[in-house]
Amino acid sequence: MKHIVNIKRRALAANDEAAATLRERFRTAGALVVNLISSPGSGKTTLLEATIRRLDNRFTAAVIEGDVATERDADRIRALNVPAHQVLTGGACHLDARQIITALETTNLLPTDVLFIENVGNLICPTTYDLGEDFKVALLSTTEGDDKPFKYPAIFARAEVTVITKIDLLPHLPFDLEAVLDQLKTLNPSAEVVQTSSTTGEGIDEWIELLLARRRAKTA
């Protein structure tokens, strides 16, 4: 057991080193980098599609997609004329920093104003793997239930931004929004929370303005 813990610690240390290299590269390129983390089906790709459709040239974007299998998500982004690269992890339940380095070597995603990294659909594994991002964004869809922040506390404590998605479905669901906001405040008092619907467009402009403000702060 101690052996396994040491192996895991070494893997994380190697990842942190690669992430530091990435962070410097992103800083030089002037790119804001966002690591999107959620359960499968919370609407990460759909949020990116809604964001791109509403961008109106406010920033340039590129996307790295992480999935166990299929190129579907990268195809969806490319269909909107935004450069996207698909990383297939095989069995692995998270992206790691070396995969991002390889992705940058084999593509022309940089320079860009904002690089979105959509992690593998998983609320647990991606939490501890730094990808050199400026901040993590946790997504929680209203359909997943209002107990999730306390059930998966690590990611909601680390994410500087939480996006509550599928807010248009609230009338059809037993979802206590106030309870979720309370849990998020307990886990991370300084986190920003945005409520969105990629279907109706609610909250998408607020999300874009949040990204713009953070990019301005980074490149100022």
Add this chain to the structure above:
Amino acid sequence: MKHIVNIKRRALAANDEAAATLRERFRTAGALVVNLISSPGSGKTTLLEATIRRLDNRFTAAVIEGDVATERDADRIRALNVPAHQVLTGGACHLDARQIITALETTNLLPTDVLFIENVGNLICPTTYDLGEDFKVALLSTTEGDDKPFKYPAIFARAEVTVITKIDLLPHLPFDLEAVLDQLKTLNPSAEVVQTSSTTGEGIDEWIELLLARRRAKTA
């Protein structure tokens, strides 16, 4: 890298050994054991609640709940007067067979007709960890989108039963049910598929009858 693969292989071999012990124990006890696997928020606990409410003494049930944090799910089952034990995994993204052995040593969950093991909310990690169960059940909620079986093929290929949950929300969602059924058939042609709504009760009797038939086949 090879070192990590070897460590993982040894961990899985140790787990398989513990699972074989469990399988013999469950056989002796005459208990059908079901390993429920899905994304967070697909409705595993809610399906168990709906099942218990509709059981009408057709079988006795007990539940082992796996979560990263909180006793919420076990509390929900106990509130229905069904014995439940909560396993907290800390950071781990799946249950393992030793945790089930420990749970059985410290509780009186056996004898029971059906033991439900609700795994940690995760479509990836629980796939390769045998818990001595008779079969795995994958849950997929209509709100997660119709591309999920091909995006997480390992679990849908291994699960003998897939339950499509939240079927009552179909009118509000862009979800191509036929596409999902086609993907499931490709990944596992012999799998049984049940469509349920824990809200309206649709499909719950069919699910209970499936469990009864499998228990009869096991104890015959």
